[in-house]
Amino acid sequence: MILAIFLRAGKVVLQPFGDNQRYDLVVDEVGKFIRIQCKTARIKNGCIMFDTCSSSFHRGGKKRGYLGEAEIFAVYSPDLDQVFVIPVKDARKRYSRRHKPL
Secondary structure: OHHHHHHHOOOEEEOOOOOOOOOOEEEEEOOEEEEEEEEEOEEEOOEEEEEOEEEOHHHOOOEEEOEOOEOEEEEEEOOOOEEEEEEHHHOOOOEEEEEOOO
């Protein structure tokens, strides 16, 4: 859904080759690359929430944020069928929420 939204908006979108990159997409804005981390939101207590860190517990690791490794969170809410774009620097460290109204 997120990729389709960027393409419909006329953006040039690149996808990294390989696994375990710190971003899922790259948008080419006239020669400037913007790294995008895609997330899925859930609604809890009237707020749209999403994780702002990755987890590698299954590999013996820990939670890790995206500051300095991606510029944008693109967050898809299946409940609302909408995509939200949030700068990584503006998001909370563990999770972020956006209160209604949207």
